[in-house]
Amino acid sequence: MNALRRIWEHFEEGFIVFLLAAMTLVTFVYVILNNLYTVFYSLAERWTATADLFNGIGDHVMDAAQSMTWSNALTKALFGWLIFFGLSYGVRVAGHIGVDALVNLTSKSTQRLLGLIACLCCLGYAGLLSIASFEWIHTLFVASIGAEDLGHFGIMQWHIGLIVPVGFALVFIRFAEIFVRILTHRQTGLGLADEAADALKLADQEDDKK
Known part of the structure:
Protein backbone atom coordinates (compact mmCIF):
# COMPACT_ATOMS: atom_id res chain seq x y z
CA MET A 1 0.00 0.00 0.00
CA ASN A 2 2.80 2.42 0.88
CA ALA A 3 4.50 1.66 -2.43
CA LEU A 4 1.29 2.42 -4.33
CA ARG A 5 0.89 5.64 -2.36
CA ARG A 6 4.43 6.75 -3.25
CA ILE A 7 3.85 5.90 -6.91
CA TRP A 8 0.64 7.93 -6.96
CA GLU A 9 2.23 10.88 -5.18
CA HIS A 10 5.12 10.89 -7.67
CA PHE A 11 2.60 10.70 -10.50
CA GLU A 12 0.71 13.68 -9.05
CA GLU A 13 3.84 15.79 -8.92
CA GLY A 14 5.01 14.66 -12.36
CA PHE A 15 1.62 15.31 -13.98
CA ILE A 16 1.44 18.82 -12.49
CA VAL A 17 4.95 19.53 -13.79
CA PHE A 18 3.89 18.21 -17.22
CA LEU A 19 0.84 20.49 -17.33
CA LEU A 20 2.88 23.53 -16.32
CA ALA A 21 5.60 22.70 -18.84
CA ALA A 22 3.09 22.12 -21.65
CA MET A 23 1.32 25.43 -20.94
CA THR A 24 4.63 27.27 -20.89
CA LEU A 25 5.93 25.60 -24.06
CA VAL A 26 2.79 26.24 -26.12
CA THR A 27 2.60 29.88 -25.03
CA PHE A 28 6.33 30.38 -25.62
CA VAL A 29 6.24 28.95 -29.17
CA TYR A 30 3.15 31.00 -30.05
CA VAL A 31 4.67 34.25 -28.80
CA ILE A 32 8.00 33.59 -30.53
CA LEU A 33 6.34 32.82 -33.87
CA ASN A 34 4.17 35.94 -33.65
CA ASN A 35 7.22 38.13 -33.15
CA LEU A 36 9.77 36.30 -35.28
CA TYR A 37 8.41 36.83 -38.78
CA THR A 38 8.77 40.61 -38.48
CA VAL A 39 12.50 40.07 -37.93
CA PHE A 40 12.84 38.31 -41.28
CA TYR A 41 10.81 40.99 -43.05
CA SER A 42 13.11 43.62 -41.55
CA LEU A 43 16.15 41.67 -42.74
CA ALA A 44 14.63 41.48 -46.23
CA GLU A 45 14.28 45.26 -46.29
CA ARG A 46 17.84 45.74 -45.07
CA TRP A 47 19.55 43.26 -47.43
CA THR A 48 17.75 43.45 -50.74
CA ALA A 49 20.08 40.90 -52.33
CA THR A 50 18.61 38.15 -50.18
CA ALA A 51 15.14 39.71 -49.81
CA ASP A 52 13.37 36.76 -51.44
CA LEU A 53 14.96 34.32 -48.99
CA PHE A 54 14.09 36.33 -45.88
CA ASN A 55 10.58 37.12 -47.16
CA GLY A 56 10.01 33.43 -47.81
CA ILE A 57 11.14 32.50 -44.30
CA GLY A 58 8.99 35.29 -42.85
CA ASP A 59 5.96 34.03 -44.77
CA HIS A 60 6.46 30.49 -43.46
CA VAL A 61 6.85 31.70 -39.88
CA MET A 62 3.74 33.90 -40.17
CA ASP A 63 1.74 30.99 -41.60
CA ALA A 64 2.87 28.83 -38.69
CA ALA A 65 1.82 31.53 -36.21
CA GLN A 66 -1.59 31.95 -37.85
CA SER A 67 -2.14 28.20 -37.87
CA MET A 68 -1.71 28.11 -34.07
CA THR A 69 -5.17 29.50 -33.39
CA TRP A 70 -5.64 26.45 -31.19
CA SER A 71 -2.86 27.45 -28.78
CA ASN A 72 -5.04 29.72 -26.62
CA ALA A 73 -7.76 27.06 -26.30
CA LEU A 74 -5.20 24.38 -25.46
CA THR A 75 -3.55 26.58 -22.84
CA LYS A 76 -6.92 27.26 -21.18
CA ALA A 77 -7.73 23.53 -21.22
CA LEU A 78 -4.37 22.66 -19.65
CA PHE A 79 -4.87 25.38 -17.04
CA GLY A 80 -8.30 23.93 -16.19
CA TRP A 81 -6.76 20.48 -15.77
CA LEU A 82 -4.04 21.99 -13.59
CA ILE A 83 -6.60 23.64 -11.30
CA PHE A 84 -8.86 20.64 -10.77
CA PHE A 85 -6.06 18.08 -10.60
CA GLY A 86 -4.19 20.33 -8.22
CA LEU A 87 -7.12 20.52 -5.79
CA SER A 88 -6.34 17.17 -4.21
CA TYR A 89 -2.60 17.88 -4.33
CA GLY A 90 -3.26 21.08 -2.39
CA VAL A 91 -5.10 19.08 0.27
CA ARG A 92 -2.22 16.62 0.48
CA VAL A 93 0.49 19.26 0.95
CA ALA A 94 -1.66 21.60 3.08
CA GLY A 95 -1.66 24.18 0.31
CA HIS A 96 -5.20 25.42 0.97
Missing part, protein backbone atom coordinates in the same frame (compact mmCIF):
# COMPACT_ATOMS: atom_id res chain seq x y z
CA ILE A 97 -5.58 28.27 3.44
CA GLY A 98 -7.18 27.44 6.78
CA VAL A 99 -8.83 29.93 9.14
CA ASP A 100 -8.56 28.31 12.56
CA ALA A 101 -7.68 31.13 14.97
CA LEU A 102 -10.72 30.43 17.16
CA VAL A 103 -10.45 26.65 16.79
CA ASN A 104 -6.90 26.72 18.16
CA LEU A 105 -8.19 28.30 21.37
CA THR A 106 -10.26 25.19 22.20
CA SER A 107 -9.12 21.92 23.72
CA LYS A 108 -7.65 19.11 21.64
CA SER A 109 -10.80 17.02 21.93
CA THR A 110 -12.91 19.94 20.71
CA GLN A 111 -10.47 20.56 17.88
CA ARG A 112 -10.81 16.92 16.83
CA LEU A 113 -14.61 17.16 16.92
CA LEU A 114 -14.60 20.36 14.86
CA GLY A 115 -12.10 18.78 12.51
CA LEU A 116 -14.40 15.79 11.97
CA ILE A 117 -17.38 18.08 11.30
CA ALA A 118 -15.37 20.21 8.87
CA CYS A 119 -14.07 17.10 7.16
CA LEU A 120 -17.60 15.73 6.75
CA CYS A 121 -18.64 19.05 5.17
CA CYS A 122 -15.71 18.84 2.76
CA LEU A 123 -16.57 15.22 1.93
CA GLY A 124 -20.17 16.18 1.23
CA TYR A 125 -19.13 19.12 -0.94
CA ALA A 126 -16.59 17.11 -2.94
CA GLY A 127 -18.93 14.15 -3.35
CA LEU A 128 -21.85 16.32 -4.46
CA LEU A 129 -19.80 18.20 -7.05
CA SER A 130 -18.19 15.02 -8.31
CA ILE A 131 -21.58 13.37 -8.93
CA ALA A 132 -23.15 16.51 -10.40
CA SER A 133 -20.21 17.19 -12.72
CA PHE A 134 -20.21 13.54 -13.84
CA GLU A 135 -23.80 13.96 -15.00
CA TRP A 136 -22.73 17.12 -16.86
CA ILE A 137 -19.88 15.22 -18.54
CA HIS A 138 -22.25 12.42 -19.50
CA THR A 139 -24.47 15.00 -21.22
CA LEU A 140 -21.48 16.37 -23.12
CA PHE A 141 -20.45 12.83 -24.05
CA VAL A 142 -23.87 12.07 -25.49
CA ALA A 143 -23.96 15.40 -27.35
CA SER A 144 -20.46 14.74 -28.75
CA ILE A 145 -19.61 18.43 -29.18
CA GLY A 146 -16.13 19.34 -30.36
CA ALA A 147 -14.00 21.60 -28.20
CA GLU A 148 -13.54 25.19 -29.35
CA ASP A 149 -10.56 25.47 -31.76
CA LEU A 150 -9.58 21.90 -30.84
CA GLY A 151 -12.41 19.93 -32.39
CA HIS A 152 -10.53 19.37 -35.65
CA PHE A 153 -7.90 17.49 -33.62
CA GLY A 154 -10.61 15.11 -32.36
CA ILE A 155 -10.74 16.73 -28.91
CA MET A 156 -14.28 16.93 -27.57
CA GLN A 157 -15.68 19.12 -24.81
CA TRP A 158 -16.13 16.13 -22.52
CA HIS A 159 -12.42 15.31 -22.87
CA ILE A 160 -11.54 18.68 -21.36
CA GLY A 161 -14.31 18.70 -18.74
CA LEU A 162 -13.61 15.15 -17.56
CA ILE A 163 -11.07 16.48 -15.07
CA VAL A 164 -13.86 18.14 -13.04
CA PRO A 165 -15.51 14.95 -11.67
CA VAL A 166 -12.12 13.22 -11.48
CA GLY A 167 -10.60 16.15 -9.58
CA PHE A 168 -13.41 16.31 -7.02
CA ALA A 169 -13.32 12.52 -6.64
CA LEU A 170 -9.62 12.79 -5.78
CA VAL A 171 -10.43 15.57 -3.28
CA PHE A 172 -13.04 13.26 -1.72
CA ILE A 173 -10.41 10.55 -1.30
CA ARG A 174 -7.94 12.97 0.28
CA PHE A 175 -10.48 14.20 2.83
CA ALA A 176 -11.53 10.62 3.54
CA GLU A 177 -7.90 9.93 4.44
CA ILE A 178 -7.86 12.98 6.72
CA PHE A 179 -11.11 11.82 8.34
CA VAL A 180 -9.56 8.45 9.15
CA ARG A 181 -6.41 10.09 10.54
CA ILE A 182 -8.49 12.31 12.83
CA LEU A 183 -10.51 9.33 14.04
CA THR A 184 -7.33 7.38 14.79
CA HIS A 185 -5.80 10.35 16.68
CA ARG A 186 -3.02 10.81 14.11
CA GLN A 187 -4.24 14.30 13.23
CA THR A 188 -6.25 17.00 14.98
CA GLY A 189 -7.67 19.24 12.26
CA LEU A 190 -7.76 19.39 8.49
CA GLY A 191 -4.06 20.25 8.35
CA LEU A 192 -4.52 23.30 6.14
CA ALA A 193 -2.01 26.09 5.65
CA ASP A 194 -1.64 28.67 8.42
CA GLU A 195 -0.57 31.98 6.89
CA ALA A 196 -0.12 33.65 10.26
CA ALA A 197 2.26 30.92 11.45
CA ASP A 198 4.16 31.06 8.16
CA ALA A 199 4.51 34.84 8.47
CA LEU A 200 5.87 34.49 12.01
CA LYS A 201 8.40 31.89 10.84
CA LEU A 202 9.58 34.19 8.06
CA ALA A 203 9.87 37.07 10.54
CA ASP A 204 11.92 34.91 12.91
CA GLN A 205 14.20 33.86 10.03
CA GLU A 206 14.75 37.50 9.09
CA ASP A 207 15.56 38.36 12.69
CA ASP A 208 18.09 35.51 12.85
CA LYS A 209 19.81 36.77 9.70
CA LYS A 210 20.16 40.23 11.23
